Amino acid sequence: MAATAARLLGARVRAGVVIGAGRAPNGDAPSALETFVGGHPVPTPDSERAGRRALAIAGALAAEESLLVLLSGGASALMAVPADGLTLDDKRRTTERLLRAGADIQALNAVRKHLSSIKGGWLAARTRGPSRTFAVSDVVGDDLSVIASGPTVPDASTFADALDVLRRFGGVDAYPKAVVARLEKGDRGEVPETPKPGDARLSRADAAVIGGRRDAMEGAAREAAARGYQVVRLEDPVVGEARTTAPSHLRLVMARVAGVGRPVCVVSSGETTVRVTGRGKGGRNQEFALAAAEPLASLGVPAAAASIGTDGVDGPTDAAGALVDSTTIARAQTAGLGPPGRYLDDNNAYAFFEALGDLIHTGPTDTNVGDLQVILFS
Structure with a gap:
């Protein structure tokens, strides 16, 4: 996806990241694109490095510049930025526990979004200009807020929903204390919620599913x-x-x-x-x-x-x-x-x-x- 977009857009692409799973992405990446090898189905340190670089690029865009995001299945793990107060290990352990407990992708990603600084609309909220997302969906129902944990679209799920997922899949005591503490603070309104439908920060964000x-x-x-x-x-x-x-x-x-x-x-x-x-x-x-x-x-x-x-x-x-x-x-x-x-x-x-x-x-x-x-x- 990235190679094709770069070929079509040419010199208009001045910066970007490409993240592959387990190996470098196929194809010759233009010099403007930095390549990373992330982890899947749980994030790795390179997943975090890639996510932080993506946030930095989005935050550095001028208001007249556009952010293009190309997503495919697995991106929730490939691109990870733990929320304040959390570590990558907190996120890894939580993801592994939910996967082993049989959580479906909707439940898993409701939690992921509330432990992240990039998922649940936060990537698009970081940029001052318009964003356009094209997604290849691995999610039944093609819900853009679930695909890759919706980094560029509004999130209707809540901290309360995330806590409910933990309770249903093993109980809160089965998860890292820092994770539970963050979700409980969010549920009390002490931590900002993910951007919701109608949030002005996402008014210039557009997204579409192009395959499934x-x-x-x-x-x-x-x-x-x-x-x-x-x-x-x-x-x-x-x-x-x-x-x-x-x-x-x-x-x-x-x-x-x-x-x-x-x-x-x-x-x-x-x-x-x-x-x-x-x-x-x-x-x-x-x-x-x-x-x-x-x-x-x-x-x-x-x-x-x-x-x-x-x-x-x-x-x-x-x-x-x-x-x-x-x-x-x-x-x-x-x-x-x-x-x-x-x-x-x-x-x-x-x-x-x-x-x-x-x-x-x-x-x-x-x-x-x-x-x-x-x-x-x-």
């Missing part, structure tokens, strides 16, 4: 049709806890393909969650696939299912997701792996699929529009 999960579905559907598949698209987002959502999703799929000619490809998208209680390794797409393995085998028909993170990263692993088919359970038994439930209980789907050679590795894709599920029947 339906684009991934369209691409998958197009490729399946080109290979001779009848295509069924499920437009409702796939959400909820991965291990419980997968079986119910498969039941929905079977109802939708009844009477449809074979071969058929069912395409869906969304973003599930995982509640981490075990000590294993995996991600939401791997858990979704693993939870679908036994229901898929019980169908008694040739079938395969894949769940994939479109950014090429599923949880804290090197895999994008995993593949299951009608033979997965039988192959697992032959390999002596034991039942899928054992691996799900330990959040260890990665080990299961690694043993079978059924992990999906794409490497970084340089985009993020959520997760994609593809189910095939022959």
Whole structure:
């Protein structure tokens, strides 16, 4: 996104930052753009350096200059500036705890915005001139205040909302004292709220979503049709806890393909969650696939299912997701792996699929529009 914008705008770009996940951004960055390698899904010191540099650039703009912000999934972690009184470690520990507790992105980012000096509209509030944001969305519903935690748009959530999230996901005692203290001060009106709808500081800020999960579905559907598949698209987002959502999703799929000619490809998208209680390794797409393995085998028909993170990263692993088919359970038994439930209980789907050679590795894709599920029947 940054390389294309810089090419189109040319000499009009005088300063900026480009932040990649885990490695330097692809493409040749113009000399006017500083590159950073941030962390994901939790921020790193480079995430903070990148965020502070972005704030500095925004604050230095003249009133007649414009701020262009290009966002994609993961930017909440890639660009981090802790609010006054907080450390990066406070934010990291809070993010990790919420992720392990299974918080969805709306809940997670409501907290993030109230622990930040750049999220929740604060980036755009820093500049004196107009700002224009283009976002590629990994958020179900494409809410601009949730994508990247909304650094350039008004935030309707409150400190009270953030406190409620902590209470729902482990209780306030599970989080750093400094984090809880800030949220409680904010709830009492002792700390300024994030810029709200109608805030004059954001009157010259404009934002639009230019891509999202339906684009991934369209691409998958197009490729399946080109290979001779009848295509069924499920437009409702796939959400909820991965291990419980997968079986119910498969039941929905079977109802939708009844009477449809074979071969058929069912395409869906969304973003599930995982509640981490075990000590294993995996991600939401791997858990979704693993939870679908036994229901898929019980169908008694040739079938395969894949769940994939479109950014090429599923949880804290090197895999994008995993593949299951009608033979997965039988192959697992032959390999002596034991039942899928054992691996799900330990959040260890990665080990299961690694043993079978059924992990999906794409490497970084340089985009993020959520997760994609593809189910095939022959």
